[in-house]
Amino acid sequence: MDLRYTEEEEHFRDELRSWLAGVLPDVPPVPADHTDLVARRAYDTAWQAQLHEAGYAGIHWPAEFGGRGSTPTEHLIFLEETERAGAPYVGVNFVGQLHAGPTLIAEATDEQRATHLAPILKGEHVWCQGFSEPGSGSDLASLSTRAIDDGDDYVVTGQKIWTSFAQVADYCELLVRTDPEAPKHKGITWVIMPMNLDGIEIRPIDTALGSGEFAEMFLDEVRIPKVNRVGDENDGWRVTNVTFSFERGTAFISEVISSQRLLADLAQVAQKVTRRSGTAWDDAGIRRELGRLDAELDALWSLTKRNVSQAQRTGMVGPGGSVFKLAYADVRKRMADLAEQVLGRAGLAIGETMDLSDLDHVGERLYTLTLTIAAGTSEIQRNIIGERLLGLPRER
Amino acid sequence: MDFELSEDQEALAEGVGALCEGRFDIETVRAMADAGLDRGRWTELAETGVFSLCVPEADGGVGLGWAEAAVVFEQLGKALVPGPLVASTLAAGLVEGAADGSVVVASVERSEGPAMIEHLGWADVLVVVDGEGLATVATADLDARRSEQPLDPLTPVWTIEVLPAGARVGDAAAAAEWRLRGAMLTSALQLGLAVGATELAVAYAKEREQFGKPIGAFQAVKHRCADMVTRVEVLRAAVYAAGCTLDGNGVDAPERTVAVAKVLASHAAAACGKDCVQVHGGMGYTWEVDAHLFLKRAWVHDLAFGEGEEYAEHLADNLVQNRTGNPTS
Secondary structure (H helix, E strand, O other): OOOOOOOHHHHHHHHHHHHHHHHHHHHOOOOOOOOOOHHHHHHHHHHHHHHHHHHOOOOOHHHHHHOOOHHHHHHHHHHHHHHHHOOOOHHHHHHHHHHHHHHHHOOOHHHHHHHHHHHHHHHHOEEEOOOOOOOOOOHHHHHHEEEEEOEEEEEEEEEEEEEOHHHHHHHHEEEOOOOOOOOOOOOEEEEEOOOOOEEEEEEOOOOOOOOOEEEEEEEEEEEEEEHHOOOOOOEEHHHHHHHHHHHHOOOOOHHHHHHHHHHHHHHHHHHEEEOOOEHHOOOOOHHHHHHHHHHHHHHHHHHHHHHHHHHHHHHOOOOOOHHHHHHHHHHHHHHHHHHHHHHHHOOOOOEEEEEEOOOOHHHHHHHHHHHOOOOOHHHHHHHHHHHOOOOOOOOO | EEEOOOOOHHHHHHHHHHHHHHHHHHHHHHHHHOOOHHHHHHHHHHHHOOEEEEOHHHHOOOOHHHHHHHHHHHHHHHHOOOOOOOHHHHHOOOOOOOOOOOEEEEEEEOOOOOOOOOOOOHOOEEEEEOOEEEEEEEEHHOOOOEEEOOOOOOEEEEEEEEOOOEEEEEOOOHHHHHHHHHHHHOOOOOOOHHHHHHHHHHHHHOOEEEEOEEEHHOHHHHHHHHHHHHHHHHHHHHHHHHHHOOOOOOOOOOHHHHHHHHHHHHHHHHHHHHHHHHOOOOHHOOOOOOHHHHHHHHHHHOOOOOOOOHHHHHHHHHHHHOOOOOOOO
């Protein structure tokens, strides 16, 4: 066990730091209106293009597909440094970079790769994810969006939900049911759906935070060419799960770093908020919870390094990812409770905390609600940990 | 960076685990509640190199690091090995006979008024720690009263009205080092307790049937077990990071990583102990099932080498002193 970075790793960090120091001063501020998705897309893809030009796009993608082919540790350093420097987040490029792209690398034909991979890295194509349905959330494999075989096309009808950024996406990684008679995992197919086809209707869904990236998508006899299928017909469940083999324990690195910044800021806020006697900081209960949460975040940063080290050695993370996500979501919710306690009446509005802080502690409080739900609820994570890591029997 | 155990470290964990299983089986361990510390078994620990693990080879020790000590103490905690393991390890090289197990060393932080001290009557030498440094006292010279019913049956306690000054054996810097290393080793023992409690609960959840199936199939029980192992994995990362950092193989200050480990350990060990009792239902509240032994030891260790809450306040202070809030890496 050695937590120190090698000379090559430090060299990588130094180069990245100086590149960031050079370009970030000229990066404009994030568009103020969070509901303006067109502006958001322009902003996020411009940053992606900049990364590509500098050779930092697709940091974890294999070099033969245009990526940098970096080690998991270099990936960790990249995410750590970009977050600490305040660089733009992956944003609308999330699905393309981290989900659809890796799936295409593993499963697509050479022609499909040639069409799609480079534009994802250059920030030219934005992807969204058409997996969940109103009737298929945690039980994703029960999905019912139907694809009828019609010559060279699939004719697709159904409804998808939580298709974030669908409003501004060029392509959708779409799961459809091609065989309704087969057992649920055996009748699903993974297809590339261009978002400009006829029959696609997108309706935005407002979030509890008031942000506008959520959407649902109605598909009415959308004709998707069969050449857009990735993997075999009815083998889509396996294709979907291939993405997880790309997981290197790096998924929450930006989150951990930004959480540390948020917590340190909350400690400063506690020193400014006045109470009947003194400040919120004078309350030992608040101080101790700040300290406990600081410890938990630090331990999660160490756990990240353990998971990344494991990926570096074996190429896999295993259920360590579920363990991390479960613990992280819990810590963030406790931070949110603490922020509520510290801010008191200064927490009555989103996006402004009087003159106490530049950070949006109230918006963050609402955001933490998603952490125990998105990308596998905490209940599903506990099932995975209980069954795959501990070997407990399945309930069903 | 490579934060995985090396092959040697894995072999070490396995070796000590096997020793515990063979020589510190639960019957042997439980017998010490009445019979007192088994000095023969204690010597076996010394012969394996437990106490002299971090003493340089030139001084007759094993010459390994604190990361290895963390791995070893995790195994000792998991097996509920009793006795002043941490103090005796810290005293190796400082108190004659501690390394070879012929002298058993207990320790206490000096405080106002009467002091309750773990293991005192099992030990030959007491190390008293205070702001000035370290001092030793022969336990035979002390007038101490043994508690009839200690919280943990395997951690006997004695009360002394007034702690004597003792003979100075280390300065303030040595005392700070003693506390820091002691807190790391105690955290490693707590990690072991959390592991042991989790394994016991999971095994029971697989075997105990109600409503026609193993109780571990029900989400109410399965999810509790998942929470237990989650605490274990987060704590393990913190404890190993503290061990590495004490060896100079870290990126943060050891004072920080050790504080983090102790905060996590205090909560995780007790929480896993309580969950282990709960998973066992009524049996969990019996003397016969080991669940209460894990929990009670966890409570004892929370108070050793600085309470978790104390370290939490310390970390909070650093949050505001280091205004950027940016640890180096």
